[in-house]
Amino acid sequence: MIISRTPLRVSFVGGGSDLPAFTRQHAGAVLSMSIKKYVYLSMHEYFENRGCILKYSEIEKPRTTDEIQHRIIRQVFHDLQIDRVDFNSSADVPAGTGMGSSSAFTVGLLNLCYAYRGEFVSRAKLAELACEIEIEKLGEPIGKQDQYGCALGGVNFLEFHTDGTVSHESVPLTAEQRHQMEQRLLLFYLGGTRSASNLLAVQSRNIVEDPHVTANLQAMVEQAHRLRGDLAADVDNLGLYLHDGWLRKKALSAGVSNEVVERAYEKALAAGATGGKLLGAGGSGFLLVYAPGDTRNEVIDALSDYQLHLVQLDTSGSSIIYSD
Incomplete structure (x- = not known):
């Protein structure tokens, strides 16, 4: 039995500047942090002498790799020649809520499969391979921040x-x-899930068609560069950067925010938060808020209608936590 554990990530500023539609012409930059919310994947030899059993949100019993319905599993198993395994997946938060769970799954699956083969791959290489799988081979209209944010661990x-x-x-x-x-x-x-691919596809079209969106992303890249130093100088700078970045992010496409998100965010600011953002491509999921000094309890009370999750920094990145 082998178990991999891969953290989810929260991005602070620069999200969207990793999309290929932008990086083909301009360098992008993101500052993000991996947190102690994880995707857990396990694998051991399958009892049957042919095929696999795959347990995630669905249960599959394919007899060949080509029969696997889950696109990421099918691609990784094909590339690494994985067969006759009993595979299980679980996670601390639902998919589609803005913390990079799909890329964490891909990174963790690669880590798991290489370990199953008795091979070591560095975290940076896992991120690179995950980008190749998702973007180049599967054609997802996404960027590269999630794969690296989930693989590396820490604040990057x-x-x-x-x-x-x-x-x-x-x-x-x-x-x-x-x-x-x-x-x-x-x-x-805040509830709900959404397809990041659909929202990012719209944002990519806007980058190509609207020069104001490109200029906005360039400003967000500059934010990421500045925050790298300003965060180390004073952590409270983070709230102001989150606020300005959120205002810029909403200008990328109409689907980034909605009435529920705006009401929750305004309540947080009124209670003393200095900034925040909806995680991921937008639309639904988790609202990240920065509450400095003694405002923490006031902000929690103001948003008591929503489920609170504490934030803890993960420094381990994608890891094999059990092998026997």
Whole structure:
């Protein structure tokens, strides 16, 4: 039995600048943090002498790899020649809620399959391979921030270059600064799930067709560059960056926000939060809020209609947590 554990991520600023429609012409940048919310995948030898059993939100019993309905599993199993396995998937939060769960699944599955084959692959390489699977082979209209944010662990500054490569740098924070971030960042589940692919496809078209969207993304890239230093100088700078980034993100397409999100966000600001954003491509899912100083309890009370999730930093990235 082998078990992989891969963290989900929250992005602070720069989201959208990793989309190919933008990075083909301009360098993108995102500052993100992996958190202690995980995708768990397990695998061991299948009892039957042919085929697999796959248990995720569905149950499959394909006799060959080509019969697998789950596109990511089918591609990874095909590429790594995985067969006769009993595979299980579970996660701390639902898919489609804005924390990169699909890419965390891909990264974790690659890590699991390589470990099953007795091979070690670095976290950065897992992220690169996950991008290849999702974007190049499966044609998903997504960027590369989720794969790296979930694979690496920690707080990272990610750059997306016009040649398709990605560079990454850990943001240096003291133990006290990390504690402050964990205390002042709050996650509220507003409900619902959505297809990130559909929303990102719209945003990609807007990048191509509307120069104002491109200019907005360039400003968001500059935010990511500045926040890298300003976060290390004073964690409370994060709230202001989140607020400005959220206003810019809403300008990318009409589907990013809605009335439910806006009401919740206004309540948070009125209670003392200095900023926040809806995670992921938009529409539904988790609202991330920054509540500095003694405003934490007031913000929690103001958003008591929504399920609260505390934020804890993950520093391990995608890991094999059990092998026997």
